[in-house]
Amino acid sequence: MSNYNLTHLDELESESIFILREVFAQFENPCILFSGGKDSIVVTHLAKKAFYPAKIPFPLVHIDTGHNFPETMIFRDQIVADLDVRLIVGLVQDSINSGRSTEERGKNASRNALQTNTLLDTIDLHQFDACVGGARRDEEKARAKERFFSHRDEFGQWDPKNQRPELWNMFNGKHHQGEHFRVFPLSNWTEMDVWQYILAKNIQIPSLYFAHQREVIRRNDTWLPVSEHIHLNETETPVHKKIRFRTLGDITITGGDESDADTLEKIVDEVAVARQTERGNRADDKRSETSMEDRKKQGYF
Amino acid sequence: MNAYLDMELLRFTTAGSVDDGKSTLIGRLLFDTKSIFEDQLDQVKRSSNRKGLAQADLSLLTDGLKDEREQGITIDVAYRYFATPKRKFIIADTPGHIQYTRNMITGASTANCALVLIDARHGVVEQTCRHAIIASLLQIPHLIVCINKMDLVDYQETVFQKIKKDFESFSSKLDITDIRFIPISALNGDNVVNRSEKMSWYEGSTLLYTLENLHIGSDYNHIDCRFPVQTVIRPKMAPYHDFRGYAGRIAGGVFKPGDEITVLPSGFTSKIKSIETFNGPLSEAFAPMSVVIQLTDDVDVSRGDMLVRSNNQPDLNQDIEIMMCWLDNKAPHPKSKYIIKHTTSEAKAIIKNIRYKLDVNTLHRNVESLNIGMNDVARVQLRTTKPLLTDAYRKNRTTGSIILIDESTHETVAAGMII
Numbered sequence: 001m002s003n004y005n006l007t008h009l010d011e012l013e014s015e016s017i018f019i020l021r022e023v024f025a026q027f028e029n030p031c032i033l034f035s036g037g038k039d040s041i042v043v044t045h046l047a048k049k050a051f052y053p054a055k056i057p058f059p060l061v062h063i064d065t066g067h068n069f070p071e072t073m074i075f076r077d078q079i080v081a082d083l084d085v086r087l088i089v090g091l092v093q094d095s096i097n098s099g100r101s102t103e104e105r106g107k108n109a110s111r112n113a114l115q116t117n118t119l120l121d122t123i124d125l126h127q128f129d130a131c132v133g134g135a136r137r138d139e140e141k142a143r144a145k146e147r148f149f150s151h152r153d154e155f156g157q158w159d160p161k162n163q164r165p166e167l168w169n170m171f172n173g174k175h176h177q178g179e180h181f182r183v184f185p186l187s188n189w190t191e192m193d194v195w196q197y198i199l200a201k202n203i204q205i206p207s208l209y210f211a212h213q214r215e216v217i218r219r220n221d222t223w224l225p226v227s228e229h230i231h232l233n234e235t236e237t238p239v240h241k242k243i244r245f246r247t248l249g250d251i252t253i254t255g256g257d258e259s260d261a262d263t264l265e266k267i268v269d270e271v272a273v274a275r276q277t278e279r280g281n282r283a284d285d286k287r288s289e290t291s292m293e294d295r296k297k298q299g300y301f
Numbered sequence: 302m303n304a305y306l307d308m309e310l311l312r313f314t315t316a317g318s319v320d321d322g323k324s325t326l327i328g329r330l331l332f333d334t335k336s337i338f339e340d341q342l343d344q345v346k347r348s349s350n351r352k353g354l355a356q357a358d359l360s361l362l363t364d365g366l367k368d369e370r371e372q373g374i375t376i377d378v379a380y381r382y383f384a385t386p387k388r389k390f391i392i393a394d395t396p397g398h399i400q401y402t403r404n405m406i407t408g409a410s411t412a413n414c415a416l417v418l419i420d421a422r423h424g425v426v427e428q429t430c431r432h433a434i435i436a437s438l439l440q441i442p443h444l445i446v447c448i449n450k451m452d453l454v455d456y457q458e459t460v461f462q463k464i465k466k467d468f469e470s471f472s473s474k475l476d477i478t479d480i481r482f483i484p485i486s487a488l489n490g491d492n493v494v495n496r497s498e499k500m501s502w503y504e505g506s507t508l509l510y511t512l513e514n515l516h517i518g519s520d521y522n523h524i525d526c527r528f529p530v531q532t533v534i535r536p537k538m539a540p541y542h543d544f545r546g547y548a549g550r551i552a553g554g555v556f557k558p559g560d561e562i563t564v565l566p567s568g569f570t571s572k573i574k575s576i577e578t579f580n581g582p583l584s585e586a587f588a589p590m591s592v593v594i595q596l597t598d599d600v601d602v603s604r605g606d607m608l609v610r611s612n613n614q615p616d617l618n619q620d621i622e623i624m625m626c627w628l629d630n631k632a633p634h635p636k637s638k639y640i641i642k643h644t645t646s647e648a649k650a651i652i653k654n655i656r657y658k659l660d661v662n663t664l665h666r667n668v669e670s671l672n673i674g675m676n677d678v679a680r681v682q683l684r685t686t687k688p689l690l691t692d693a694y695r696k697n698r699t700t701g702s703i704i705l706i707d708e709s710t711h712e713t714v715a716a717g718m719i720i
Binding site: 004005006007008009010011012013014015017018021022024025048049050051052053054055137138141142144145160161163164165166167168169170172174175176187188190192193196200274275276277280290293 | 305306307308309310338339340341366367368376377379380381382384388389391403404406407410411517518521523531532534535536537538541544548549550555577578579587588589590591593604628640642645698699702703704706711712713716
């Protein structure tokens with residue numbers, strides 16, 4: 001009997017597939033929130049496995065700030081074509097044009113927080129009752145408190161102090177009209193698990209994750225990519241560095257690390273000895289100690 | 302390289318209050334396995350400074366919500382992750398006070414192992430018993446009793462032995478077979494990751510070694526075949542026009558192609574044609590794998606049905622005896638109908654009889670006062686609108702557990718272990 005053991009990756013995979021199938025069974029109109037980052041890529045890969053040999057029964061939803069890495073967009077369109085799924089894009093620019101959202105000003109302006117309005121409007125427009133995301137509990141302390149099935153009220157708000165208990169593998173997706181759920185199949189995965197899984201299953205990811213030459217500036221202790229969306233001040237001079245990104249967000253807020261890791265094996269080795277968290281280079285998390293909790297309460301990812 | 306392909310997953314739970322050293326112990330495990338990042342530690346130090354503390358308060362690592370950090374208490378279950386080359390660990394860290402019984406039960410529901418902390422100066426106290434009783438109720442297979450703060454009792458063996466004896470005389474009433482005792486000092490690191498030089502009289506393993514080597518292979522039921530169907534997979538496209546598969550996660554036993562199975566509750570019999578996954582067909586599948594099963598016959602199967610071996614079937618029952626923990630701040634109403642969820646099936650249920658309330662500090666059965674409120678544990682009888690396919694919780698944690706959901710608020714109001 002002793003051979004009936006799963007490895008940690010197999011057990012995590014099985015748990016995530018179970019969750020994705022529960023989403024399909026319990027909700028009328030679910031979607032996958034797809035950013036083009038490694039976590040949403042792994043969620044999409046797991047969805048492919050969960051419903052095989054059928055196609056993924058959910059559309060992919062991309063909340064597009066317009067401040068993208070071009071590589072991420074090419075990757076997104078490729079994966080949509082390969083999987084033959086529907087892509088729905090919510091444009092932050094549309095929210096700005098309609099007066100629903102207001103562009104931030106100043107040197108560190110970003111469209112990160114503006115995504116919330118566009119996300120909630122997209123959910124409302126398409127009447128989604130479940131949005132599957134790639135967030136993990138090990139990423140950030142507010143995310144550590146998330147349920148697998150996380151309730152959002154009719155305003156899209158999260159009430160972290162009043163969450164439904166989740167016992168065993170029993171998931172309660174009951175909701176009233178207008179409310180929705182965020183579902184996180186990777187809740188129990190760590191950054192290391194995700195990389196090990198990508199390596200073990202040879203999953204395609206954007207080239208940005210591998211070390212490459214790029215024009216960057218030094219700002220807030222990280223290497224920020226030079227792009228049309230960033231405003232340099234007089235003291236900032238672009239330099240060429242070999243860097244890679246540990247997470248992918250908007251090009252305006254995602255900092256890179258100097259690295260020589262140009263293969264998945266080298267990335268796993270690098271993550272194994274990393275002494276900083278992966279979100280340490282994300283300007284969106286540095287605004288205050290509770291910036292993630294505050295954004296999440298309002299309806300952010 | 303690739304060593305991680307052999308790693309196993311162990312889920313354990315801890316419960317504790319402010320002073321018993323639980324946060325220090327978790328901090329020590331995370332710190333000594335290099336699972337805390339520098340920027341996390343810097344943030345904790347900055348917050349500790351702002352609060353006027355001399356030392357970094359490691360509980361700030363787990364207490365993630367603004368209110369928890371301000372009040373210095375854990376309100377909810379916090380999940381923490383660390384790994385050694387041998388295993389990946391998931392800690393469900395819960396508050397230990399009686400008013401958080403429901404959180405402890407939530408954290409315990411998925412655990413393979415429970416850590417119970419005893420302050421060596423105080424010995425077995427009410428809270429120790431409560432945590433052990435909850436571990437027993439939730440049928441956690443392994444219990445590790447950490448006798449902490451040994452540094453404050455001069456690392457004396459007699460203190461350790463006395464507490465061990467006291468605990469054993471109490472735990473003989475519990476339903477846990479694997480109990481281990483480890484004398485530690487979480488503060489100084491004795492017997493946590495490294496062996497203590499100050500307790501040469503202790504010949505057992507360190508805590509981390511124990512966690513890495515507990516035999517968890519038999520924690521799942523591999524005897525009684527149970528496959529609750531989640532959904533039906535019908536691709537309706539070439540080349541899978543005739544494909545009809547039942548997707549689910551195996552809750553018990555080992556399934557193989559060719560096995561004779563019965564579909565419950567309909568009673569139709571068939572054989573397993575194939576067990577499919579994205580990576581190809583399998584020659585066998587066991588708990589907790591997620592697979593798709595195809596049958597040789599075209600029988601009617603849908604979500605909520607269960608595939609079982611024909612000669613080994615669960616109970617089919619409309620009157621269900623459970624140990625129930627009430628989770629909601631609104632007390633149960635005797636006439637109320639609740640939604641009951643059991644594996645992938647759903648029905649309505651009423652609480653027909655309350656047999657007794659269980660005191661989770663003493664195991665005393667109270668039959669005088671049967672008013673149930675939040676955090677109360679009680680033995681009750683449920684009556685369901687349709688028969689459920691149940692096993693005793695002792696036999697199978699998946700097919701032996703239920704939750705109740707309030708019809709109007711949709712809150713999860715109770716958790717139950719089938720007797």
